[in-house]
Amino acid sequence: MSTLKIHSKNKISSTVIPNCFFDTYMLYANGEFLKVYLYFYRWHNVPDHELSIASVADTLNMTESDVIRALKYWERESLLSLDTDTSGTQIFGITFNPILPKEQTGSVTAPKSSVRPDVSSDFEKPSYSMQDISRFSSENHGDQLFFVISQYLGRPITQTDMNTVVFFNEKLGFSIDLIEYLFEYCASNNHRSIHYIEKVAISWAQKGIQTVSAAKAENTYYNKTYFSVLKAFGITGRSPSEGEIAYIKRWHEEYCFPLPLILEACRRTILAIHNPSFEYTERILKKWKEKNVTNMADVESLDKAHEASKNARASKKAASAAQTPDQKTAAVRRSQNRFGNFDQRVYDYGDLEQKLVKKLRGNS
Numbered sequence: 344m345s346t347l348k349i350h351s352k353n354k355i356s357s358t359v360i361p362n363c364f365f366d367t368y369m370l371y372a373n374g375e376f377l378k379v380y381l382y383f384y385r386w387h388n389v390p391d392h393e394l395s396i397a398s399v400a401d402t403l404n405m406t407e408s409d410v411i412r413a414l415k416y417w418e419r420e421s422l423l424s425l426d427t428d429t430s431g432t433q434i435f436g437i438t439f440n441p442i443l444p445k446e447q448t449g450s451v452t453a454p455k456s457s458v459r460p461d462v463s464s465d466f467e468k469p470s471y472s473m474q475d476i477s478r479f480s481s482e483n484h485g486d487q488l489f490f491v492i493s494q495y496l497g498r499p500i501t502q503t504d505m506n507t508v509v510f511f512n513e514k515l516g517f518s519i520d521l522i523e524y525l526f527e528y529c530a531s532n533n534h535r536s537i538h539y540i541e542k543v544a545i546s547w548a549q550k551g552i553q554t555v556s557a558a559k560a561e562n563t564y565y566n567k568t569y570f571s572v573l574k575a576f577g578i579t580g581r582s583p584s585e586g587e588i589a590y591i592k593r594w595h596e597e598y599c600f601p602l603p604l605i606l607e608a609c610r611r612t613i614l615a616i617h618n619p620s621f622e623y624t625e626r627i628l629k630k631w632k633e634k635n636v637t638n639m640a641d642v643e644s645l646d647k648a649h650e651a652s653k654n655a656r657a658s659k660k661a662a663s664a665a666q667t668p669d670q671k672t673a674a675v676r677r678s679q680n681r682f683g684n685f686d687q688r689v690y691d692y693g694d695l696e697q698k699l700v701k702k703l704r705g706n707s
Contacts, residue, residue, distance in 0.1 A: 380423075496535050599637075
C-alpha cells in the first residue's frame with residue numbers, strides 16, 4: 344500500500360488535544376481507535392510527513408484492517424477526512440479537521456454525563472442493511488470469516504448472524520481475529536447460540552478486551568476459577584452450569600473476592616452441610632462482603648470475634664446452670680422488682696412483735 348500524506352487544517356505548532364476531545368470523543372471510542380487517532384495526530388503538524396497503513400499497523404501491533412477501521416470511525420466522527428479512490432477501499436491521504444464539540448460538527452451529541460452509559464444503551468445492536476453487510480464483507484474478507492463462523496455454529500450462517508458479526512466489528516470495535524476467536528471459544532464450550540455469544544462479546548467489551556491475547560488471558564483465569572471451585576466442592580468430570588458460572592462471576596466481579604477466599608467459603612460449606620451448595624456458599628460470601636472482608640486475615644478476625652462471643656454466651660449459661668433453685672428464684676424476683684438493684688432489708692418479725700407488746704404494756 345502506498346504512503347499517506349498527512350495534512351492539517353489546524354494551525355498549531357505542537358501536539359495539543361482540546362478538552363472537548365476528552366469530554367466527548369474519548370469517552371465513547373474503544374482503546375484501539377484512540378491509539379490510531381493519537382498516533383496519526385502526533386504527526387499531523389509535521390509538513391508533508393508520510394506514513395503507511397502497514398507501518399502504523401506494525402508500530403501499534405495491529406492489523407492493517409484494524410487501522411483502516413479506526414480511521415473510518417474517526418471520519419464518521421468528523422475529526423478527519425480520508426482521501427480515497429472511487430471505490431473507497433484505497434486510502435491515499437488523511438486531513439485532520441479542527442476538534443470541535445459534537446454539536447458543532449453535526450455528529451450525534453454524546454450524553455452530558457461523564458458516567459459510562461448502561462450496557463443496554465451503550466452496546467445496543469443496530470440493524471444493518473445488506474449493503475452494510477456487503478461493505479463489511481468486502482473490506483474484511485467477510486466471506487471467509489462467515490464461512491469459518493458457520494463451521495463453529497454447525498449450521499449455515501443467517502442474516503441475523505451476519506448482522507451480529509458486523510455489530511461486533513463496528514460497535515464493539517472487535518478485530519476480525521478477535522471475532523473468530525470469540526466464536527471458537529464459545530463453540531469449544533458447547534455454546535452455539537448467537538444470543539449467548541453476543542453476551543460474551545459485550546462482557547469482553549465492558550472489560551476493555553480488544554485483543555485475542557487479552558481474551559485468552561481472561562478465559563484462562565475463569566477456567567481455572569471455575570474448575571477450582573468445582574474441585575473444592577468435590578465435583579469432577581463435568582463443566583460448570585450457567586447458573587453455577589453466574590454465582591462464581593458474582594463472587595469474583597461483584598464481590599471482588601480473590602480465589603483463595605472463594606475456595607475457603609466452599610470448604611466451610613462442605614464442613615457445615617456435607618454437600619456442595621452454591622446457595623450456602625453465596626450466603627457465606629455475602630456476609631463476608633457486608634463485613635468488608637477482603638483477605639484471610641479479615642476472616643480470621645471475624646472467626647476470633649465469633650468465638651469470643653460464643654464463649655461469653657457459654658460462660659453465662661454455665662453460671663446460670665450452677666445456681667441453686669432458691670438462688671434462681673431470688674434472681675428472677677430481683678430482675679422483676681424495679682428496686683432489685685438495692686440491698687433488701689431482712690426483718691425478724693417475732694422480735695418486732697415482742698417489742699410492740701412491751702411498748703403497749705408500758706403505756707397501759
